[in-house]
């Protein structure tokens with residue numbers, strides 16, 4: 434069975450046509466004011482998102498790939514002129530910190546939801562917030578006593594949709610009712626499938642969020658096992674559903690969405706390399722729980738904007754062992770799953786952590802989880818950093834090919850679609 438990810442990597446090329454720019458004129462240290470494309474035979478592929486900041490490694494990769502020219506949207510010609518004459522600005526990280534000192538607090542108290550499930554004209558009895566960059570705005574003010582009907586213009590807003598954590602049960606109720614209602618409508622098979630995947634994803638996210646709050650809850654771990662089973666069955670039955678199970682183009686990084694993405698991608702790669710179902714299950718459980726140890730790391734450090742200090746980095750690194758310690762005595766976790774958790778930051782060269790394992794010491798589940806973990810982190814947006822395109826994230830991981838399993842990387846690229 435081949436999983437085709439073409440949707441993830443296909444971007445609609447600009448309508449106005451393209452202007453060629455020699456690659457050597459791209460500048461490092463400045464945020465790109467436009468998207469950047471390449472022409473691969475007749476196919477146009479986006480390689481950088483607006484807002485990406487290039488460094489010398491990025492330019493080296495382009496050179497290695499023989500990419501001597503890139504293209505930008507014709508409509509962006511004014512910003513191109515400015516960009517080519519621009520001096521490197523000093524980044525004002527300090528300003529951002531002050532503007533959003535409460536940022537990590539807000540994030541911890543809110544839950545990201547999928548906007549596709551907030552349908553126009555439906556009624557909600559919980560408030561909805563919009564997070565874009567460092568700005569959090571209440572866009573729907575509703576309570577159980579004062580439900581509000583969703584207006585369609587609301588859905589045009591850019592950014593993440595969030596609800597307050599206390600309203601998660603109301604949201605779960607909302608999507609359950611929505612599913613009941615839509616079942617009675619005459620939906621196409623395709624829409625039904627997408628809806629089921631969205632529901633599975635949203636329920637997985639709330640469960641993961643609860644588990645990160647109560648990582649030692651045996652009852653929640655049992656539910657995770659069920660969830661992994663559901664996800665596997667869904668993907669085996671309908672490989673295309675991987676796409677709707679992933680949270681893409683999110684505006685921020687959340688450990689629970691990342692965990693689900695890593696689980697889904699690992700399961701996809703397991704299927705791609707034709708692992709047996711039992712092994713895929715054990716891999717999936719380990720991959721979804723790979724960052725559970727972050728539950729014990731202060732959220733001010735996890736959500737910090739900008740560079741971490743050495744001490745903060747050491748604390749973040751502890752999440753691997755902490756995760757293991759939380760789960761080691763849990764009878765519901767297959768022993769093999771711990772390999773995914775313990776080895777997801779190891780690198781084949783021995784430069785990873787926590788053990789600095791080398792080559793064959795890193796087992797299959799660890800190798801798979803390392804690749805998909807890195808891929809998901811690179812393609813995720815942060816408030817201060819535009820996400821890398823799937824194309825360039827894979828290029829970056831391949832550049833470090835001595836650190837990752839080459840064969841698995843090839844299979845992963847195949848699974849993501851024909852991006853090279």
Ligand SMILES: [Fe+2]
Pocket residue numbers: 723724752777778
């Ligand atoms: Fe991790």
Ligand SMILES: [Fe+2]
Pocket residue numbers: 691695723724806
């Ligand atoms: Fe991770």
